[in-house]
Amino acid sequence: METELPPRHPEAPAPGTELGPHYAKCFGCGEQPDGLHMRMVAGDGLYLDSTFKVLEAHQGAPGLAHGGLLVCAFDEALGTTAGTFLRRPAVTGKLDTDFLRPVPVDSVLHIRSTLDGVAGRKVYVSADGRLDGPEGPIAVKARGLFVTVKLEHFAKHGRASDIAAVTANPSMLEVNP
């Protein structure tokens, strides 16, 4: 199937809009105490600009971000990029990461993530993470393949107590089916 560049969904947030968490308990964007607390702003094309401040709890080596946590930040940015511009949930199928520079604790990673194309349910996304500001040197690059799923995917596979909690309180989700 051919890869196409989709139109920006008419209900995608306007350029400059700061996105709320897609799920209140998400490690990447929700209220988890040691989570990444990522903040994301919609761009004027098929991209999002995110920031992630590296905290004490995110260390791998002394004073440096854990590589797996950096991957987590890209997973979050890329998945949200797919979901935001298609207005359909998408889960990570494949995620490839290049670590180009160490990322110190207390630094802020500026991530621009872009929707590059869609082929059926497959969504191709990529991102650059920069240090010292949005024009700074690239520390991490990532490319991902996400797969769109129906909302039933989460109801079928998620822990029953969490599904019950969001059913009782749909405001925990950005999308209220």
Ligand SMILES: CCCCCCCC/C=C\CCCCCCCC(=O)SCCNC(=O)CCNC(=O)[C@H](O)C(C)(C)COP(=O)(O)OP(=O)(O)OC[C@H]1O[C@@H](n2cnc3c(N)ncnc32)[C@H](O)[C@@H]1OP(=O)(O)O
């Ligand atoms: C009204 C709604 C509005 C929404 C608005 C939303 C706003 C914001 C929203 C949301 C933000 C979200 C932010 C999330 C951030 C974090 C994301 C995560 O961490 S997700 C957790 C980790 N990932 C998993 O848990 C997946 C586990 N895997 C699976 O569940 C399945 O394997 C799944 C769904 C990925 C595919 O399974 P199948 O049975 O449904 O489909 P098959 O046929 O296998 O794959 C479909 C196509 O994808 C390719 N594919 C699948 N996995 C692949 C892979 N690893 N590599 C290459 N291709 C792959 C296949 O080859 C196939 O391609 P061919 O159509 O045949 O061309």
